[in-house]
Amino acid sequence: MQFGVFSVGDVTMDPTTGRTPSEGERIEAMTRIALKAEEVGLDVFATGEHHNPPFVPSAPTTHLAYIAARTQKLLLSTSTTLITTTDPVRIAEDYAFLQHLSQGRVDLMMGRGNTGPVYPWFGKDIRQGVPLAIENYHLLRRLWREEVVDWQGKFRTPLQGFTSTPRPLDGTPPFVWHGSIRSTEIAEQAAYYGDGFFHNNIFWNMEHTAQMVALYRRRFEHYRHGAADQAIVGLGGQVFMAPTEAEAKRAFRPYFDNAPVYGHGPSLEEFTRATPLTVGTPEMVIERTLGFADAVGDYQRQLFLIDHAGLPVETVLEQMEILGTEVVPVLRAEFERRRPAHVPSDPPTHGSLVAAGPDAPHHLVTPAQSASERAAARVGA
Template sequence: MQFGIFSVGDVTTDPTNGRTPSEAERIKAMLRIALKADEVGLDVFATGEHHNPPFVPSSPTTMLGYVAARTERLQLSTATTLITTNDPVKIAEDFAMLQHVADGRVDVMMGRGNTGPVYPWFGQDIRQGIPLALENYHLLHRLWREDVVDWEGRFRTPLQSFTATPRPLDGVPPFVWHGSIRSPEIAEQAAYYGDGFFHNNIFWPAEHTKRMVDLYRRRFEHYGHGSADQAIVGLGGQVFMRKNSQDAVSEFRPYFDHAPVYGGGPTLEEFTEQTPLTVGSPQQVIDRTLRFRADFGDYQRQLFLMDHAGLPLKTVLEQLDLLGEEVVPVLREEFAKQRPSHVPDAPTHAALLAQQQEQQEEGVSR
């Protein structure tokens, strides 16, 4: 089981003092948060991709390359790589390069994003979002596995005898998670390829998330990749903690009430009841997260959103100390106790390389 954090990289005014960080401050804060995640023993840091204010992470591989150079263990990922508006050729080459820089500590989450205007900015039509996601990933999948590719599709110019460089490290492409919160077509795509499915359920009730995860699991088994409970599932979550739950609620309330993604909607109490947002003590976060297994089955990756809504860097670093020292060790132990032996761990480069070598040896022996 992997535990980590993801950042959407929002630049939001702190409602308690009216201060808005600069873009430079926010970028540096994200880097410090990534290094802190490594320091406190988390497994994964993932950054989003956005091309519009108030967000700053427009170049995830640049940020992750820096983090790779400053860490040795942390798995580097994205909270969304825009498969619809990025050229699959550029994705193939950028993430293969990052693989080499990071000695394989790289995977990637494909998604369509949450900002409609990004499509025309990159010459695409939002009405073609699903077909773009399907066709572009099909090309990307081939670019990482075939040394020479001929290609013709609907949404980009043809390729003739094209080789993406560099080639994936050790001939093993980065593991892919397909992220979606509402599109069954994306769950189907993840199942078809035997890739991972990530449901960032931070705004959704458990019933909706369960329907999406169950669909992916059924189709994963249908395509012959293993039993439904062996499908590779990741989940999102949001937490804010203090030793005392009342202190957590009191401190977080102004950030919740004024955050662009929350303000004016349900109350903090309503939102925590209806979604995975947990505001309280470390034990409450542990109890709530353990319920995810009961709702969605055994899964492989849990990422938390912790640096949003204008929270100052000092506060986020304190949150990470609590997560790493008091929450994740307990979650590791409890999830491990309950996990059946046939349920796989989250894929890593080393595991995928070993699997590839085993398959090659089996082929030779036959």
């Protein structure tokens, strides 16, 4: 199972000091967090994509390329790539380029974002958010899987004889997750293509998360990619840890109360009861996270948000040390102990996709076919 951290890249005042970091300081802090992730044995660092204050990560591939040059094993991902407002041609070329730079240590998560004004800034209509996500992603798949693309759709100018460059590393496109909190259409899209589904459940109760994951699993099986419990699932989470629960709450409460997203809303106690946010001891984080699999089934990727709401970078690095040394080793062992043999322990990686060969479903533009249909198509080719 993969464990890691993701950052939304907010520039937020530290409520305990009144100091707000500069944008440059925040970018440097995110870089230090990524490097720390590799140092403490985590698997993944993921960055968001935002184009509005108070967030800084407007160019994920630029940042991930810089991190790739300073790491050896860390998987580089996104916690949102805006498939609705970013040209699929730009995504195809940027992430294929990043594949080459990182020697395949990259995947990405498609999402629609959570900021309405972004749509008109990029010439799009938010009322077309879901159709944009569906059309743009299908074009992206073609750009990565077909050498020459002729295409005409609703939301961008036609393509005639177009070749995206560079081509994907080893002829193998990156693995894609589809991230959603509440859109059933996106869970359906992930299942249709046999891609991963990431439910970023940091604001929702586990009952809702379980319903969304269950829908994806049913549809994954419907499209004959495998049994429902073999579907590729990822979850988000939030943690803040200290030797005692009281100490953790005392330290984290000012940040929670003033956070740009949920500050001045529910109390810390209410929010921890209703969502996966865990503020307490490492043992509490372990118990809570293991409970996620009781709700949604065995899954393949767990990403934690720990660097938001104005927390000083040194505090975040301390949290990551605890996560990497006291929490994740126990979680790895426990998740694998309980996982059935037929359920994948990890999501696909560049290495595993290359090893599967060019005839694997991952290489098809539209892989939602039965094995017999795929075989018939190969015979008729």
